[in-house]
Amino acid sequence: MNRRQAIQCVAGGVLAARTLSAQQSNKLSVIDGGGANVVAFSTGDGFVLVDGGVPKFGDKVMAALGANAKVRILFNTHHHTDQTGNNEMFSAAAKIIAHKRTLEWMSADHWVQAEERYEKARPKAARPSETFLTTGSMKTDGEQIDYGYLTLAHTNGDIYVFFRNENVLAVGDVASPLRDPELDYLTGAWIGGRVDSMDILLKLANDQTRIVPAYGPVMSKAEFKAERDMMEEVRERLFKQIKQGDGPKDMLEGGVLKGLPRTWKDPYKFLYDAAKGLWAHHNKLDRTVV
Numbered sequence: 001m002n003r004r005q006a007i008q009c010v011a012g013g014v015l016a017a018r019t020l021s022a023q024q025s026n027k028l029s030v031i032d033g034g035g036a037n038v039v040a041f042s043t044g045d046g047f048v049l050v051d052g053g054v055p056k057f058g059d060k061v062m063a064a065l066g067a068n069a070k071v072r073i074l075f076n077t078h079h080h081t082d083q084t085g086n087n088e089m090f091s092a093a094a095k096i097i098a099h100k101r102t103l104e105w106m107s108a109d110h111w112v113q114a115e116e117r118y119e120k121a122r123p124k125a126a127r128p129s130e131t132f133l134t135t136g137s138m139k140t141d142g143e144q145i146d147y148g149y150l151t152l153a154h155t156n157g158d159i160y161v162f163f164r165n166e167n168v169l170a171v172g173d174v175a176s177p178l179r180d181p182e183l184d185y186l187t188g189a190w191i192g193g194r195v196d197s198m199d200i201l202l203k204l205a206n207d208q209t210r211i212v213p214a215y216g217p218v219m220s221k222a223e224f225k226a227e228r229d230m231m232e233e234v235r236e237r238l239f240k241q242i243k244q245g246d247g248p249k250d251m252l253e254g255g256v257l258k259g260l261p262r263t264w265k266d267p268y269k270f271l272y273d274a275a276k277g278l279w280a281h282h283n284k285l286d287r288t289v290v
Helices: 017-021 058-065 087-091 100-106 191-204 221-243 248-253 267-280
Strands: 028-032 037-043 046-050 071-075 095-099 110-112 117-119 130-132 135-140 143-150 158-163 168-172 210-213
Touching: 028 058, 037 058, 037 143, 037 158, 037 210, 058 087, 071 087, 087 095, 095 100, 095 158, 100 130, 143 191, 158 191, 168 191, 191 221, 191 267, 210 221, 221 248, 221 267, 248 267
Parallel strands: 046 071, 071 095, 095 130, 168 210
Antiparallel strands: 028 037, 037 046, 110 117, 135 143, 143 158, 158 168
């Protein structure tokens, strides 16, 4: 297999077959992390991973990497356990890199609104060993890896990881080709932050870039832009509703999500989270909002 830019699915079942029509790479793969995507870049002395899969799926991630595989660097795109659930397995040999806010969430007990429960602080072995605030970069085995902060898009600790030579951009839950877009408003995430972050990612990408979400098929720039444009339309509609004093139930009954190129599995939950985030950021709407 040659080194033309793109992505190889080594575990099967995660990506749609159309992904494999792109050019292939023998160094960078997307593997099954228990439903969540794990990006794996092979270097001369081990692997660089973006996210490590859902809890208790680490052994299968390692099996997909191959016999005697070693993980040297692990990026966490945010603090949720479907991205960080196997950190303990990798931390003995790997440096774990994440945004500073991710470390803060993982270091303290916190409330999980969607599940109405407290999440206990993660053990020290599971926490990132290196954090940053804005951007960072490294070179390994000839690959330029750039990473940066995406402000308040899904959580307040989202990051992207860009494999520049391979032209592969891992974006975590800032893209949602299959699942409902999620706005973790308790961390400060809101729809305006999501659209702004998607704009940052579009500036990084070109027409050949493969964009890897936390869940679902690899996306082209055009597919990612279509999702961004839909989110911008939703943002505009929700701004109008919030300025009229509408809550999530009013928005749902008023059909604010109708006529879009996708449907929501749980539209009320999305609107509830979006409304909470909008009120938290009411000063960013316009001067008519009090």
